[in-house]
Amino acid sequence: MIPTAAVIILALATTGCxxxxxQVLGQWQNRCALERAFLAFAVGFGGxxxxxxxxxxxxxxxxxxxxxxxxxxxxxxxxHRLPAEQAVxxxxxxxxxxxxxxxxxxxxxxxxxxxxxxxxxxxxxTLAYHFTLPKEFMREGRIFFVPRVFDGAIPLLIHMTxxxxxxxxxxxxxxxxxxxxxSFVSGWMASxxxxxxxxxxxxxxxxxxxxxxFQTLPAMVYGAGSGQVEARMALFxxxxxxxxxxxxxxxxxxxxxxxxxxxxxxxxxxxLGLLFVLTCIAAVLFTGRGRIRRLIVFGAVTAIAGFQxxxxxxxxxxxxxxxxxxxxxxxxxxxNHEVWTPEFAADxxxxxxxxxxxxxxxxxxxxxxxxxxxxxxxxxxxxxVGLGPFFLLALPPVAIGLWVKRKDIKASPLFPVxxxxxVFYLLWIQYGVIPKVRHILPVLPAILxxxxxxxxxxxxxVGLRPLGLAMLLSLGVNYGAHGLYSKEYLRYLxxxxxxxxxxxxxxxxxxxxxxxxxxxxxxxxYIEERHLQYYVKARTFFSAAxxxxxxxxxxGHIDPNRLATQLKQQNISHLAVHHADQPPEPRGxxxxxxxxxxxxxLIHVETVDYNRYLSRTLKNLTLLRSRADIWRLNANCEHFxxx
Amino acid sequence: xxxxxxxxxxxxxxxxxCLAWVGIVFAVYLLQFRSLFxxxxxxxxx
Numbered sequence: 001m002i003p004t005a006a007v008i009i010l011a012l013a014t015t016g017c018x019x020x021x022x023q024v025l026g027q028w029q030n031r032c033a034l035e036r037a038f039l040a041f042a043v044g045f046g047g048x049x050x051x052x053x054x055x056x057x058x059x060x061x062x063x064x065x066x067x068x069x070x071x072x073x074x075x076x077x078x079x080h081r082l083p084a085e086q087a088v089x090x091x092x093x094x095x096x097x098x099x100x101x102x103x104x105x106x107x108x109x110x111x112x113x114x115x116x117x118x119x120x121x122x123x124x125x126t127l128a129y130h131f132t133l134p135k136e137f138m139r140e141g142r143i144f145f146v147p148r149v150f151d152g153a154i155p156l157l158i159h160m161t162x163x164x165x166x167x168x169x170x171x172x173x174x175x176x177x178x179x180x181x182x183s184f185v186s187g188w189m190a191s192x193x194x195x196x197x198x199x200x201x202x203x204x205x206x207x208x209x210x211x212x213x214f215q216t217l218p219a220m221v222y223g224a225g226s227g228q229v230e231a232r233m234a235l236f237x238x239x240x241x242x243x244x245x246x247x248x249x250x251x252x253x254x255x256x257x258x259x260x261x262x263x264x265x266x267x268x269x270x271x272l273g274l275l276f277v278l279t280c281i282a283a284v285l286f287t288g289r290g291r292i293r294r295l296i297v298f299g300a301v302t303a304i305a306g307f308q309x310x311x312x313x314x315x316x317x318x319x320x321x322x323x324x325x326x327x328x329x330x331x332x333x334x335x336n337h338e339v340w341t342p343e344f345a346a347d348x349x350x351x352x353x354x355x356x357x358x359x360x361x362x363x364x365x366x367x368x369x370x371x372x373x374x375x376x377x378x379x380x381x382x383x384x385v386g387l388g389p390f391f392l393l394a395l396p397p398v399a400i401g402l403w404v405k406r407k408d409i410k411a412s413p414l415f416p417v418x419x420x421x422x423v424f425y426l427l428w429i430q431y432g433v434i435p436k437v438r439h440i441l442p443v444l445p446a447i448l449x450x451x452x453x454x455x456x457x458x459x460x461x462v463g464l465r466p467l468g469l470a471m472l473l474s475l476g477v478n479y480g481a482h483g484l485y486s487k488e489y490l491r492y493l494x495x496x497x498x499x500x501x502x503x504x505x506x507x508x509x510x511x512x513x514x515x516x517x518x519x520x521x522x523x524x525x526y527i528e529e530r531h532l533q534y535y536v537k538a539r540t541f542f543s544a545a546x547x548x549x550x551x552x553x554x555x556g557h558i559d560p561n562r563l564a565t566q567l568k569q570q571n572i573s574h575l576a577v578h579h580a581d582q583p584p585e586p587r588g589x590x591x592x593x594x595x596x597x598x599x600x601x602l603i604h605v606e607t608v609d610y611n612r613y614l615s616r617t618l619k620n621l622t623l624l625r626s627r628a629d630i631w632r633l634n635a636n637c638e639h640f641x642x643x
Numbered sequence: 644x645x646x647x648x649x650x651x652x653x654x655x656x657x658x659x660x661c662l663a664w665v666g667i668v669f670a671v672y673l674l675q676f677r678s679l680f681x682x683x684x685x686x687x688x689x
Contacts (some may be wrong), residue, residue, distance in 0.1 A: 374671050389672040396661040462654045466661035473669050484683065618682045 003177035006168035009070045010161065010178075011041075011185055016076030017051070018044025023079050025257045027246075032087035037080065038193035039242060042235035043258070045161065045186065046265030046305065048073060052160035053308050056143035066167045092203030102208045105475065109216050110188070112486040116225040117184030119492045120176065120499045121534065122506045122616060123226035125151075128530040128542070130227030131179060134163035135534060138171055145316040147339040149348065149547040151530075153322045155309035157268035158229045161186065173499075179227075187224030190234035191215040194445040197242060201414075201453045209471050210452050213390060214445050216478035219438045221485050222385045229269055233442035236266040236273075240280055241446050244416040247287040247294070256297045259284060263298070264305025271321060272439055275427045277302055283420035323348055339549060347546050347554065352433055359435040368429060372437050386437050387444065388478055393470035394451055397463025401454035414453060417446055485617050503535070506616055510535065512608045512628050516576055519605055519630060523573040526551070529628070532576075541570055543577075543589075555588045560595040564639050572633060579607060579627035593631065601637035605630040 018040035022028040028036060055065060092099075121131055129151035137143050137159075146152030162179060169178025191211040198207035214220060214234075224231035243258025263280040267273030284298045285291050310320035318334030319325045326345045329335040358377060359368060371377065373392045402409065409415060424443055432439060455467040492502045503510045513535040516525055524539040533540040545553045551566040552558065567575070577593060584590035596602040607629050614622040634640075 374668075374675060376675070389669055392668050392672070393665045396664045400657060400661070462658045463661060465658060466665050469662060469665050470669075473665065477672075484686065487686065618679065618686060620685060621679070621682050 002174045003169050003181055006165060006170075006174075006178035007181040007185055009067070009074065010165055010168060010182055012074035012077060013070035014044040014048050014073075014161070015040045016044065016079075017047045017073040018042065018076070019079040020073070020076035021047050021261075023076075023082075026254050027258060028079060028082065030085055032196075032199075033080070033084040034087060034199070035193075035196040035242075036084060038189060038196045039239065040076075041189045042193055042239045043261055044073075044076075045189070045232065045235055046157065046239075046261060046268075048164070049157045049160040049265070050268070050305065050308070052164055053143065053157070053312075056137060056160065056163065057312075059142035061137055061141045061143070061163060061167055063167055063170060066164050070164070070168065088200055090199070090201065090203040092205050094203065094205035099205050099208075102205060102212065105212055105479065106208065108479070109212060109482060112221075112482055112489070113184050113187065113225050115486060115489045115493050117180045118177070119180070119489050120503055121180055121183075121226060122503065123222070123228070124531040126227035127507070127532070127534040129533075130159065130229065131162060131166075131176075132533040132540070133159055134166050134179070135171075136539070137163045138166050138175070139539075145312065147316065147548060147550065148542070148544050149323055151542075151544075152548070153313055153317065153339075155268045155270055155273065155306075157265060157309065158232050162227060180225075183225055183227055186235075187220075187231050188215065190231065190238060190445060193235065193238045193242075194449065197238065198449055198452070200245075201449075202456060206452060206456055209475070210448050213388075213471060213474055213478065214448055216475065216482050217388050217441075217444070218385050218478065218481050219387055219441050221478070221482045223438065223441065228438070230438055230441040233266055233269050233273070234445050236262045236269065237276070237442045238262070238445055239265070240276075240283075240420070241417050241449070244280075244283055244287060244420065245413045247284070248416050249413045251288045253290075253294060253297050256284060256287070256294055257301045260298045260301025261305050264302040264307075266442065267302070267306035268309050271324070272428070272432065273306065274321070275431060276424060276443075277306070278427060279420050279424040282423045283416040286416040286419050341549065344546065344549055351546065356433045356435070359429055359432075364429055364435075365426065368435070387441075388474050390470055390474035391447070391451070393474060394455055394467055397455040397458050397467045397470075398451045400463050401456070401458030405454070405457055414450055418450055421447055421450065488616070507531070507535075508612045509610045509626065509628070511610045512576060512630075515606055515608045515630060516574070519574060519632075521573065524571050526567060526570075526572045526575040526577070528577050538574075541572055545589075553589050555585055558587050558589055558592045560592040560599075561639060563589075563592045564596055564601050564633075564637075567633055568635070568640065574605070574633065575602065575631040576628050577631070579629050581627070593629075596639075597631070599637060599639060601634050601639050602631040603634050605632050 015037065019028065021043050022036065022040060031039065051069070055061065055069065121127060133146065133156065161182065165178045165182035166175040169175035191214050194214055195207050195211035198210055202210070215224065220231055240259045240262030243255045243262060246255035247259065259280055263273070263277045266276045280298065281295065284294050287294060313322045314320040317336050317339045319329040323340050323345060326335060326340055330342060369391060372386065373389060376386060421443060428440060455463045488506055491497065509529045509532055512529060513532040516522060517537050522538040524541060525536060526541045526543065527533060527536065528543045530542045533542060541551070543553050545555065550570055552562065575593070577589060580590035580594065584594060593602060597604065607627060609625065609627050612624040612626040613619040
């Protein structure tokens with residue numbers, strides 16, 4: 001009951017907040033009801049997250065405050081009573097059975113994701129930080145700075161709504177159900193907006209097909225139902241797309257605030273959003289005359305919507321894009337050496353250079369889509385959780401459409417969107433650091449929309465059948481993958497499986513989390529299996545070698561005595577570290593653990609064996625045995641007495 | 644009349660080529676997952 005109420009009130013607060021923002025900015029009128037409902041969610045999703053940041057840093061992440069704010073924002077939904085415009089109706093030549101078939105597919109995908117929303121979360125990244133940081137924020141009742149690269153000191157706009165869901169649900173099991181329920185709701189909204197917005201150009205059948213294709217892309221199936229932020233950042237990109245199209249169509253400044261909000265919220269959700277801001281600058285230049293004024297409006301709104309997390313980083317580290325601008329912060333004397341040092345920065349640079357080396361050469365601008373779709377390399381993560389085949393399959397009909405309409409392209413309201421897509425792609429390939437296809441997921445709805453509009457318009461409808469076939473085959477693959485992915489969730493629901501059993505089956509190392517929870521007097525645990533943090537009841541400290549300085553655990557750099565001191569400084573009472581089956585690396589963590597054990601500073605508690613797999617869906621693909629040791633830090637050992 | 648027929652023939656050719664592209668690329672796409680098929684069948688039969 002409470003989780004359901006929490007999800008409903010949060011959804012109402014989001015749409016209410018969005019409706020109010022749109023009304024204040026003059027963007028509520030002149031839209032059809034469906035489009036403005038989904039646009040309200042998109043804008044409200046960013047708006048409520050923006051507001052929650054201030055509530056969080058003020059230390060008001062408490063149930064009464066979040067319920068009160070949500071109820072207040074929900075009043076914004078009364079704006080839906082204002083008259084809306086009549087929806088555009090494009091001629092639909094699709095037979096009725098096709099429409100019904102698409103509607104049935106929509107229900108199937110919705111059911112799969114709904115069932116996932118009822119099960120305990122089991123995705124690695126989600127449990128490592130997307131849900132764990134909100135859990136920690138809720139425990140503290142406030143936002144606090146986490147000085148860890150990649151999953152701590154990052155823009156956390158979207159995580160604010162996760163925290164709200166958890167708080168509204170009251171934490172614990174109810175809070176978790178509210179959180180997964182909220183993931184389900186928020187994970188579908190970008191498709192809703194894509195469908196509603198697509199109706200401006202496409203008939204219902206094509207618009208629905210495009211929205212379904214996006215919702216069931218393997219990367220979406222994997223990300224939308226979990227806490228992955230990309231599926232939700234698509235809302236912000238679509239907000240910007242709506243703004244670009246309207247700014248171009250109406251030749252007014254007003255819609256540019258939507259572009260600014262979309263770009264700002266994207267930047268506040270992930271560093272990659274900064275590339276999107278640059279991208280939007282280029283796109284705004286193509287929306288009409290008075291470019292300077294347009295850029296000023298866009299820039300001001302973007303800065304307001306997106307600055308907070310960069311400012312948060314800056315006041316704690318001296319580097320707004322921690323740690324990517326460390327050298328500049330260091331040169332200006334602003335760097336906080338308690339958080340990052342030149343030595344760590346040099347190690348980190350080597351790491352980034354290595355990760356980004358896959359797509360460094362020039363040819364990747366052209367070959368990336370082909371390689372990512374047909375011959376994926378591991379770094380792209382584009383195989384099982386990729387983008388599906390549609391983008392390649394649809395190329396010829398889309399190319400024909402573009403060629404046939406080449407004289408009208410520059411005048412199209414979608415032209416600034418096409419500029420946005422092109423510039424973002426170029427910037428992402430060049431500066432995106434890690435070439436995972438999942439990272440371009442937020443701009444995919446825009447690409448899909450432009451491709452489909454071009455394809456449907458092609459040469460006397462010559463592209464319709466190939467495009468239809470491409471859509472059919474792609475949906476077939478997507479639904480096959482979605483079905484496989486959902487099998488465990490269906491089993492969970494159908495058999496009435498216990499949550500513990502589900503987690504034992506689907507979360508590798510869950511036995512280790514259970515073992516840690518069974519150990520008495522654990523105040524905080526140092527852990528190497530990052531995805532277990534959400535289910536460990538005590539406070540956790542993720543090892544994150546080379547990504548944080550609080551405990552220097554870089555292999556080859558570890559001094560046992562310093563390690564012991566740093567563990568104590570972080571109030572760690574226990575460690576859960578991988579077992580050393582072979583002689584440990586000199587100055588490595590396992591060697592240090594062995595040395596501290598010999599000195600009596602670490603006392604062995606338990607060894608836990610567990611299975612490890614790379615795919616939750618296809619566990620038998622890579623099944624490995626793993627072993628971890630739980631140690632207790634002995635505060636009475638000689639080392640601590642000498643300190 | 645002849646020009647109209649020629650355009651129609653070109654369109655037909657373009658459509659066939661597009662369909663062929665879709666078929667071939669889709670087959671190549673599926674090929675990358677061939678090593679997964681035994682695992683998928685095992686999963687489905689479990």
